[in-house]
Amino acid sequence: EKWHMPTPYGDGNLPTQIAYTFAQEIKENTKGELDITVHSGGSLVKHTEIPRSVKTGQVQMGEVFLGILGNENPVYKHDNIPFLATSFEDAKKLWEAAKPAVSKQLDKDGMMLLYAVAWPAQSLYSKDPVNSLADLKGQKMRAYSPSTSRLADLMGTTPTTIQVPDIPQAFSTGIIQAMITSPSTGVDSQAWDYVNNYTDVKAWIPKNIIVVNKRAFRRLDKATQQVILDAAKHAEAAGWTKVAARAAKDKATLIENGMVVSEPSPQLLKELQAIGKTMTEEWKAEAPKEVGEILTRYQN
Amino acid sequence: MDMMWISILLAFAMLALLSLGVWVSFTLIAIGGLGLILSENYQVDLLFATSSWGASTAWSLTALPLFIWMGEVLFRTRLSEDLFKGLSPWLGGVPGKLLHVNILSCGIFAAVSGSSAATAATIGRMTLPELRKQGYSDRMAIGTLAGSGTLGLLIPPSIILIVYGVAAEVSIARLFIAGALPGLLLVCLFMGFTMIWGYLHKDELPNTTGHEISWSARIKGLRKLLPVVGLIGFVLGSIYGGITTPTEAAAIGVTGALILAACTGSLSRHSFMDSLLGAVKSSCMIGFILVGAHFLTLAMGFLGIPKALALWISGMSLSPMELILYLTVLFVVLGCFLDGISVVVLTVAVILPMVQAANIDLLWFGIFIVLVVEMSQITPPVGFNLFVIQSLTGKNILYVAKAALPFFLLIGVAILLISVFPEIVTYLPTTMSQK
Amino acid sequence: MSQLKEKLYLCSGLLSGLCIVVITLLLLAQIVGRLCGFIVPSAEDFAGYALAASTFLGLAYTFREGGHIRVTLLIERFSPLPRKIQEGTILVLSFCLLCYLSYACSYMVYESYIYDEVSYGYIPVPLWIPQTTVAIGVVALNLAILDALIMVLRGKQPTYSEQEDSLSLEEI
Numbered sequence: 001e002k003w004h005m006p007t008p009y010g011d012g013n014l015p016t017q018i019a020y021t022f023a024q025e026i027k028e029n030t031k032g033e034l035d036i037t038v039h040s041g042g043s044l045v046k047h048t049e050i051p052r053s054v055k056t057g058q059v060q061m062g063e064v065f066l067g068i069l070g071n072e073n074p075v076y077k078h079d080n081i082p083f084l085a086t087s088f089e090d091a092k093k094l095w096e097a098a099k100p101a102v103s104k105q106l107d108k109d110g111m112m113l114l115y116a117v118a119w120p121a122q123s124l125y126s127k128d129p130v131n132s133l134a135d136l137k138g139q140k141m142r143a144y145s146p147s148t149s150r151l152a153d154l155m156g157t158t159p160t161t162i163q164v165p166d167i168p169q170a171f172s173t174g175i176i177q178a179m180i181t182s183p184s185t186g187v188d189s190q191a192w193d194y195v196n197n198y199t200d201v202k203a204w205i206p207k208n209i210i211v212v213n214k215r216a217f218r219r220l221d222k223a224t225q226q227v228i229l230d231a232a233k234h235a236e237a238a239g240w241t242k243v244a245a246r247a248a249k250d251k252a253t254l255i256e257n258g259m260v261v262s263e264p265s266p267q268l269l270k271e272l273q274a275i276g277k278t279m280t281e282e283w284k285a286e287a288p289k290e291v292g293e294i295l296t297r298y299q300n
Numbered sequence: 301m302d303m304m305w306i307s308i309l310l311a312f313a314m315l316a317l318l319s320l321g322v323w324v325s326f327t328l329i330a331i332g333g334l335g336l337i338l339s340e341n342y343q344v345d346l347l348f349a350t351s352s353w354g355a356s357t358a359w360s361l362t363a364l365p366l367f368i369w370m371g372e373v374l375f376r377t378r379l380s381e382d383l384f385k386g387l388s389p390w391l392g393g394v395p396g397k398l399l400h401v402n403i404l405s406c407g408i409f410a411a412v413s414g415s416s417a418a419t420a421a422t423i424g425r426m427t428l429p430e431l432r433k434q435g436y437s438d439r440m441a442i443g444t445l446a447g448s449g450t451l452g453l454l455i456p457p458s459i460i461l462i463v464y465g466v467a468a469e470v471s472i473a474r475l476f477i478a479g480a481l482p483g484l485l486l487v488c489l490f491m492g493f494t495m496i497w498g499y500l501h502k503d504e505l506p507n508t509t510g511h512e513i514s515w516s517a518r519i520k521g522l523r524k525l526l527p528v529v530g531l532i533g534f535v536l537g538s539i540y541g542g543i544t545t546p547t548e549a550a551a552i553g554v555t556g557a558l559i560l561a562a563c564t565g566s567l568s569r570h571s572f573m574d575s576l577l578g579a580v581k582s583s584c585m586i587g588f589i590l591v592g593a594h595f596l597t598l599a600m601g602f603l604g605i606p607k608a609l610a611l612w613i614s615g616m617s618l619s620p621m622e623l624i625l626y627l628t629v630l631f632v633v634l635g636c637f638l639d640g641i642s643v644v645v646l647t648v649a650v651i652l653p654m655v656q657a658a659n660i661d662l663l664w665f666g667i668f669i670v671l672v673v674e675m676s677q678i679t680p681p682v683g684f685n686l687f688v689i690q691s692l693t694g695k696n697i698l699y700v701a702k703a704a705l706p707f708f709l710l711i712g713v714a715i716l717l718i719s720v721f722p723e724i725v726t727y728l729p730t731t732m733s734q735k
Numbered sequence: 736m737s738q739l740k741e742k743l744y745l746c747s748g749l750l751s752g753l754c755i756v757v758i759t760l761l762l763l764a765q766i767v768g769r770l771c772g773f774i775v776p777s778a779e780d781f782a783g784y785a786l787a788a789s790t791f792l793g794l795a796y797t798f799r800e801g802g803h804i805r806v807t808l809l810i811e812r813f814s815p816l817p818r819k820i821q822e823g824t825i826l827v828l829s830f831c832l833l834c835y836l837s838y839a840c841s842y843m844v845y846e847s848y849i850y851d852e853v854s855y856g857y858i859p860v861p862l863w864i865p866q867t868t869v870a871i872g873v874v875a876l877n878l879a880i881l882d883a884l885i886m887v888l889r890g891k892q893p894t895y896s897e898q899e900d901s902l903s904l905e906e907i
């Protein structure tokens with residue numbers, strides 16, 4: 001059988017590379033019975049249409065950035081609450097805590113969770129060095145969602161919407177002076193061309209999830225289903241190991257190209273953690289029961 | 301069924317429907333549906349709806365109707381007439397005369413707009429009626445427009461460079477800078493060709509200037525250009541002054557055009573409505589063709605035809621120059637039937653690894669891709685500049701394509717030149733990294 | 736009756752034009768917002784919806800005005816009777832295609848409604864609302880094709896081809 005699996009990001013990205021390995025492993029272990037074609041970089045289906053395509057069975061599998069599902073249900077937002085889980089260890093723990101709620105929500109929409117791949121932690125890119133929030137006061141920071149907008153507000157900056165492709169030009173023409181994104185994105189877009197400072201605040205660790213259409217999965221025989229589940233387990237494990245190495249490598253690339261990469265000052269860290277607390281509370285208020293459960297599981 | 305037979309069947313079905321007089325957009329949708337069924341994918345309805353919704357809400361396309369509207373507004377002012385009056389004392393003595401207005405205005409407007417359809421539509425709306433009125437050869441007027449409209453993609457900003465930059469992980473800022481010199485090169489090639497043509501075909505140009513034009517007349521002419529220059533300067537200034545992003549610049553352009561029209565007294569309720577309905581006609585036509593092209597692209601993604609062709613090339617172990625040659629042919633052939641940007645999206649995952657293996661600079665390759673995509677904009681049956689110009693003039697696609705053929709070949713010359721002298725592409729970006 | 740039809744076609748064009756104006760205003764608001772330090776929430780989403788609405792709502796008007804382009808090179812050489820048969824055939828084919836697309840787009844709206852699909856940006860917009868314009872536009876185009884088909888069956892020349900002819904006459 002031939003399956004199609006659209007992914008949102010290009011071949012250089014870790015989640016896409018893992019997707020290729022995942023598809024390859026399934027093909028080998030089913031002796032070619034299940035052949036999954038990975039369509040990377042949104043080449044088959046646009047990122048925002050991938051959830052719908054999997055849900056309705058237009059494609060059998062797909063990968064999606066968890067953050068874009070935030071509007072559908074607050075449980076998806078665990079993925080981008082700043083300063084809640086800032087190390088890979090914590091992020092893994094938070095993911096384990098959120099997984100039952102996420103799976104339940106996906107199941108309601110006719111999808112099944114296969115595995116997740118984390119991105120390196122989101123950190124602060126800025127025109128000028130930042131030692132405390134006072135250094136950012138009044139500057140314009142990129143925001144692309146309600147939560148990044150709120151974060152910009154709390155950091156004393158003006159949230160400004162800029163589309164990803166416009167980022168380099170927005171920095172060089174002074175539309176924005178700061179943004180929070182992962183070192184990988186910085187390397188991909190050659191951030192050193194337009195911005196100088198990288199402060200490794202590790203705001204949050206977002207993930208891509210890979211889902212399969214429930215009906216398509218059920219139609220497979222038990223043995224094939226097991227092959228997929230095993231491959232998913234391997235992919236998730238590989239994801240957590242490789243992302244740490246990737247983060248270190250990307251940070252090194254930023255330094256190599258002349259960016260000033262620094263650890264956050266204790267003062268900045270303290271200020272940011274306070275913001276994290278506020279935003280966690282606000283998140284909890286959105287759905288006290290579900291979010292409360294996730295937080296209890298995470299904090300114990 | 302074998303993939304080769306499916307490809308041949310689809311190509312023939314497309315040509316048959318088109319020559320029967322079925323509308324282009326309907327044809328693309330029908331062929332896309334046929335392709336999906338042949339790939340044994342029977343959810344044609346769901347896929348059509350999802351793909352159309354995705355294609356028609358794309359943020360990068362929002363600028364298109366606005367630029368078209370801007371052209372419609374300017375067409376109804378005295379601005380286009382002034383543009384010609386202002387430039388004719390300068391260009392009157394140059395072989396090819398005012399045909400150069402097409403090339404130069406496209407080159408300048410390309411710095412504002414990121415798409416070639418928008419460039420051809422906006423500039424053509426202003427220049428074509430005026431050139432026809434003054435008795436210039438239709439064929440050359442159309443050819444220069446079709447050719448130089450493609451500059452919209454090469455001179456920054458550019459939609460296709462953004463698509464490529466994201467896919468290949470090459471800095472978009474560098475790609476934009478790399479496009480500048482090749483853009484100038486194309487302008488020179490086009491103008492050079494037009495001069496030679498003008499020199500050889502004096503009988504097809506209006507016979508206006510036999511006498512020397514005084515410098516005072518030239519300076520006077522410049523004054524007439526002030527509003528146009530002011531408008532373009534205003535839009536460019538707002539992009540590079542950090543006020544807008546290139547997509548939003550279209551809104552500034554329309555607003556500026558409306559203000560100019562109001563100041564020169566050519567804006568009335570009637571002309572406003574007329575310009576808006578004119579824009580509706582062109583942008584709905586282009587928009588629905590884009591919807592069809594996107595659906596066909598989706599079917600190609602499922603069928604994997606472009607990917608298979610690219611894989612076939614990668615299996616041949618070619619030298620870098622041969623690889624470039626084969627890829628040019630591949631893109632030109634695919635570009636006849638698919639929209640150029642779609643070709644890039646569908647093949648980039650296979651092509652990039654082989655380009656890297658051949659040690660070809662990814663930055664250089666991005667500009668190469670733009671040039672071949674530009675060629676695909678003016679090849680029939682599916683070429684967006686051809687569609688735009690057909691709707692502007694009522695001339696048949698094949699007539700427009702024939703008129704554009706010399707310019708198609710000139711872009712080929714440009715590809716040859718950047719292959720032999722890659723510095724044309726790489727020089728400016730290297731100066732950038734030494735800052 | 737025919738007056739009402741005229742009005743509906745014009746309405747299709749004007750609604751589409753209105754959407755272009757809306758896009759312009761949204762983008763301007765975003766520029767002003769950036770200068771003054773406020774955010775126009777989901778401006779890109781709304782501009783995208785207006786773009787889709789503009790493209791689809793204007794389809795019927797554009798069709799009637801002969802705005803959708805096609806290759807007439809071969810068919811304009813046909814003598815009157817074969818030409819009538821050709822126009823009739825392609826109109827029937829197009830009508831069938833559009834019936835299917837009308838169904839597909841309406842079903843998309845229905846599905847978004849029952850799945851409670853919302854947009855991903857600042858404001859969670861229920862997607863069936865903007866998608867309705869797509870369905871309406873396709874259905875309107877479908878009716879416009881039916882209108883042209885009826886004209887051809889009655890032995891008259893369809894409006895779009897009158898427009899095509901006048902364009903090419905003007906140019907020769």
Ligand code: NA
Nearest residue numbers: 410413452457
């Ligand atoms: Na451009």
Ligand code: NA
Nearest residue numbers: 635676679682
């Ligand atoms: Na073409």
